[in-house]
Amino acid sequence: MTIGSAFDIAAQVRAGTRSARAVVDECLAAVDAREGDVHAFNLVLADQARAAADAIDARVANGEDPGPLAGVPVALKDNLCTRGLPTTCSSRILEGWRPPYDASVVQRIVAAGGIVVGKTNLDEFAMGSSTENSAFGPTRNPHDLSKVPGGSSGGSAAAVAAGFAALALGSDTGGSIRQPAALCGVVGVKPTYGLVSRYGLIAFASSLDQIGPFAANVRDAALLLEVIAGHDEMDSTSIPQASPSLVDVLDDGVDGLRVGIIEELSGEGIAPDVLAQLHAAATALEKAGAIVETASVPATIYGLSAYYLIAPAEASSNLARYDGVRYGNRVDGASTTEMMEATRTAGFGAEVKRRIMLGTYALSAGYYDAYYGKAQRVRTLIIRDFARAYERFDVLLCPTSPTTAFALGAKTADPLTMYLNDVCTIPSNLAGQPAMSVPFGVGDDGMPIGVQVLAPLQGEATMFRVAAVLEAAQKVGDHV
Amino acid sequence: MSDVPEGWELICGLEVHCELATTTKLFCGCRNRFGDDANTNVCPVCLGLPGSLPVLNGEAVEYAMKLGRALNCTVNASVFARKNYFYPDMPRDFQVTQFDRPTNTMGYLDLPAGKRIGVTRAHIEEDTGKTSHAGGDGRIHGAEYSLVDYNRAGVPLVEIVSEPDIRSADEAKAYVDELRKIVLAIGVSDAKMEEGSMRVDANVSVRPAGSTEFRTRCEIKNINSLSSIERAIRYEANRHIGLYDAGERPHQETRHWDEENQRTRAGRSKENSDDYRYFPEPDLLPLEPSAADIARIDASLPLLPAARRGRLADVATVSAERAGLIVDRGQDEFAFRAIGAGADPARVLVHIEQNLKDGFGAMGIDEFVRLVAMETENKLSATQTKQVLAELVAAGGSPEEVAKARGFEAMQSSDLAAIVDKIIAENPDDWQRFVAADDKDANKIYGFFAGLVMKATQGKADGKAVREIFMQRRA
Amino acid sequence: MVMSQRLTRDDVAHVARLARLRLSEAELDEFTPQLADVLAHAEDIERLDVGDVAPTAHPLPLRNVFRDDVVRPSIDRDEVLAAAPAAQDGQFRVPQILGEEQ
Numbered sequence A: 001m002t003i004g005s006a007f008d009i010a011a012q013v014r015a016g017t018r019s020a021r022a023v024v025d026e027c028l029a030a031v032d033a034r035e036g037d038v039h040a041f042n043l044v045l046a047d048q049a050r051a052a053a054d055a056i057d058a059r060v061a062n063g064e065d066p067g068p069l070a071g072v073p074v075a076l077k078d079n080l081c082t083r084g085l086p087t088t089c090s091s092r093i094l095e096g097w098r099p100p101y102d103a104s105v106v107q108r109i110v111a112a113g114g115i116v117v118g119k120t121n122l123d124e125f126a127m128g129s130s131t132e133n134s135a136f137g138p139t140r141n142p143h144d145l146s147k148v149p150g151g152s153s154g155g156s157a158a159a160v161a162a163g164f165a166a167l168a169l170g171s172d173t174g175g176s177i178r179q180p181a182a183l184c185g186v187v188g189v190k191p192t193y194g195l196v197s198r199y200g201l202i203a204f205a206s207s208l209d210q211i212g213p214f215a216a217n218v219r220d221a222a223l224l225l226e227v228i229a230g231h232d233e234m235d236s237t238s239i240p241q242a243s244p245s246l247v248d249v250l251d252d253g254v255d256g257l258r259v260g261i262i263e264e265l266s267g268e269g270i271a272p273d274v275l276a277q278l279h280a281a282a283t284a285l286e287k288a289g290a291i292v293e294t295a296s297v298p299a300t301i302y303g304l305s306a307y308y309l310i311a312p313a314e315a316s317s318n319l320a321r322y323d324g325v326r327y328g329n330r331v332d333g334a335s336t337t338e339m340m341e342a343t344r345t346a347g348f349g350a351e352v353k354r355r356i357m358l359g360t361y362a363l364s365a366g367y368y369d370a371y372y373g374k375a376q377r378v379r380t381l382i383i384r385d386f387a388r389a390y391e392r393f394d395v396l397l398c399p400t401s402p403t404t405a406f407a408l409g410a411k412t413a414d415p416l417t418m419y420l421n422d423v424c425t426i427p428s429n430l431a432g433q434p435a436m437s438v439p440f441g442v443g444d445d446g447m448p449i450g451v452q453v454l455a456p457l458q459g460e461a462t463m464f465r466v467a468a469v470l471e472a473a474q475k476v477g478d479h480v
Numbered sequence B: 001m002s003d004v005p006e007g008w009e010l011i012c013g014l015e016v017h018c019e020l021a022t023t024t025k026l027f028c029g030c031r032n033r034f035g036d037d038a039n040t041n042v043c044p045v046c047l048g049l050p051g052s053l054p055v056l057n058g059e060a061v062e063y064a065m066k067l068g069r070a071l072n073c074t075v076n077a078s079v080f081a082r083k084n085y086f087y088p089d090m091p092r093d094f095q096v097t098q099f100d101r102p103t104n105t106m107g108y109l110d111l112p113a114g115k116r117i118g119v120t121r122a123h124i125e126e127d128t129g130k131t132s133h134a135g136g137d138g139r140i141h142g143a144e145y146s147l148v149d150y151n152r153a154g155v156p157l158v159e160i161v162s163e164p165d166i167r168s169a170d171e172a173k174a175y176v177d178e179l180r181k182i183v184l185a186i187g188v189s190d191a192k193m194e195e196g197s198m199r200v201d202a203n204v205s206v207r208p209a210g211s212t213e214f215r216t217r218c219e220i221k222n223i224n225s226l227s228s229i230e231r232a233i234r235y236e237a238n239r240h241i242g243l244y245d246a247g248e249r250p251h252q253e254t255r256h257w258d259e260e261n262q263r264t265r266a267g268r269s270k271e272n273s274d275d276y277r278y279f280p281e282p283d284l285l286p287l288e289p290s291a292a293d294i295a296r297i298d299a300s301l302p303l304l305p306a307a308r309r310g311r312l313a314d315v316a317t318v319s320a321e322r323a324g325l326i327v328d329r330g331q332d333e334f335a336f337r338a339i340g341a342g343a344d345p346a347r348v349l350v351h352i353e354q355n356l357k358d359g360f361g362a363m364g365i366d367e368f369v370r371l372v373a374m375e376t377e378n379k380l381s382a383t384q385t386k387q388v389l390a391e392l393v394a395a396g397g398s399p400e401e402v403a404k405a406r407g408f409e410a411m412q413s414s415d416l417a418a419i420v421d422k423i424i425a426e427n428p429d430d431w432q433r434f435v436a437a438d439d440k441d442a443n444k445i446y447g448f449f450a451g452l453v454m455k456a457t458q459g460k461a462d463g464k465a466v467r468e469i470f471m472q473r474r475a
Numbered sequence C: 001m002v003m004s005q006r007l008t009r010d011d012v013a014h015v016a017r018l019a020r021l022r023l024s025e026a027e028l029d030e031f032t033p034q035l036a037d038v039l040a041h042a043e044d045i046e047r048l049d050v051g052d053v054a055p056t057a058h059p060l061p062l063r064n065v066f067r068d069d070v071v072r073p074s075i076d077r078d079e080v081l082a083a084a085p086a087a088q089d090g091q092f093r094v095p096q097i098l099g100e101e102q
């Protein structure tokens, strides 16, 4: 079912031993076979992908090097702007909108020889943990079509898991890359805030959003992150440094590395099968020479509350612009105010409305200090507690998701239950720190489980070393 | 003329929005230019397209800090905030501004007459687009639809908020006038009220004279010229007094100056208008100017209009107001240096005020100084001086050579005396009347003789010397 | 008093108006307890004494990020207006504006 690793594809295409066109055709064949069931994409760019592949092959034939992603099919979450191509955020309000510009990450992928094969489904405006909040219908988990793929980047996770693309990009505001990666059995990385330019990523919560890679293996994820990371003058919050070296450190091992298991996120509320895999992962790291102990990051328990005030507050402001004036859908009204109300009422789904209202409330006169202001102070506490933990540890470990993939519809009636899915992933967003989910074993239901590796700001290299060891441990059957 | 009836006091604070004259907008590289075709200076950022992000124009911050320092403000570490409200001229339906941590605070502006007006804050924010109202009568109410142009959206503004220290319409006008002069002097804005690059909102209230309370104020917007500031404030203050006199009271609201009808009128109150849900703009980072930055800004500031007026008034021993005319024309530096080089201050000011309105042309300061010296040493008559001056401005050269080429040489006093005696001899009747007249009438008759002398000497005679000779002969 | 008890159906209606959303009676009934639940969950941070803790608005210690005052190309007006729901005379067209002039 799979087209092979991105790393191998690029090497073969660059060497001229495999054509990009053949890769893309295989990929599109997989889409033809299963996309009807999975619904990973809002838009499949078959013709464009084939044309791009032909262009790559022509360049190789010409003796040129198309770059590190030569001929690699990449799926883009449909909240990344693509010039002239529909970009919807899985929302009715943006249906049909074609941005006049490419997101910076899209430019970098294309410049590296990558081939965009489609725009993937998501929870509307990235608000959700199951990809059920899409205006265009849910995405299903390729491992079990009755289950959700996680979210909000469920389409990207499913696309990689189903072999529709070798790589995919998602965005992670509270776990939206890592959680679907865990549920779909792929690698998902939320980089340090500011490592990857957000220019062209349609904002959900600006101080938390970060673009990151999905891949079938750790090395491919490192490869894609190297391509998209690095300073971008179009994003003020972009770290003014070059992209880090990640692929080269993957074989460095974890000997002597100090690994802490976050006790606050590894007990109550986490399913036993998930915990069992977490401890198996810890054991694997110990076997590889790491020193594993329990770590305490007390304030992480407040992460969920802080997040569900900060993220909706920022979202309420970021989503104000969808007013029917400049782009997107409009529902007419007798006055501009009525037109705006009608447009937004018809254009947004229930979850988006809930979060806009929650955020509006959290910022409104008289409640700012109690809600948004307080949440920002809690954010400081979380950063402080992480800093203390990182005095003792190089990386931290915890589950990615409290459970394996759940059934479609299981949590849609109760938003708070859905929000609780993000409890392990949210603290890294609040702290701006990198974290990634690595597939590690399966649950009692046979569905994938992800282990989450967390690192301090710009600690991607160490994080990837740990991830590589976890991945290798699985390959030799060194886990439960 | 008093603005308000006896027994009342007018209280006013001003909010002045000043567009900064940067090349590009505050957060994107689109041109900051007035008058271009609608929606031609727009990009994903200033249209607020999904996914776009702001990147701060460093020059705008530099200009804002300059303005802050020129207004004697403390320049602080500052943070941008989002002010959230829906309006079609705002591409993101929020305005990026500064809220609780503005760049400039606690400054002041001294009016030319000497009064000090506090400047509460001068913060950086983005301008909105422009809406025009079509159908109906073209005004916002009654229009069938509106059109939006985002060329102005994202243009950098500094909003300068004064303390309620202003006590008359005249002071308000003087404040805006002086602020405009400062802004122009430091070159951060073209400050054209007619093009909207300087916009004034006035907060007006009244109170019984002698009281210290602050009563309900109304904010007057849409004041489009320097002259309408006075009228709008005066109208509004008297409207309040009328309400109080009738046993009513004004309520806090935003009102609009209606230039056509010379009155303020209530805007429709905007729903939930006071709940702007400010929070720190997450797409922008804090500004933390260093002490070195502020020192650099201070060093870059030119001498400001008040100091220039004071400096010229000092050396010329005239009022600051009179010096102000020359300062406003930007001719004070020339005047100051000429006086410093020894030229007679009174003559320098008269020449600049009257004969050099259009500038100094090709004339250097040194040449001007020498010309004034020739005049004050009676080597040239006033008339001759004016002619030489005109030629220096037009073509340059040295005053001595120009005077010589025109034959403007001071006449020997013996030659002059001979001419005077000849004229007396030729006009005996008039001379007798002159001698017999009292001083007042003599003066009138003298004009006749002086004219004859100037004609005879083709203007070369020095008026003072001529008068002396006549008075000697008459005595 | 805990925060969640402050959230009433009227609060939700008010917030919806602020956010330019129209809610039906049924939606008000549905959303009010859902939002109250989330706010009830947030009571854990309400109880925290963090008065002496500085707020974090931003996870990175970046400061003073500027761009040079240099013109970059604008985008073509036809492309901009092609995306508009309504345009006229090179401008975006909206229905009559009843709110206050800004």
Ligand SMILES: [Mg+2]
Pocket (backbone or CB within 6 Å): B097, B125, B159
């Ligand atoms: Mg303002």
Ligand SMILES: [Zn+2]
Pocket (backbone or CB within 6 Å): B025, B028, B029, B030, B041, B042, B043, B044, B045, B046, B047, B154
């Ligand atoms: Zn622009």
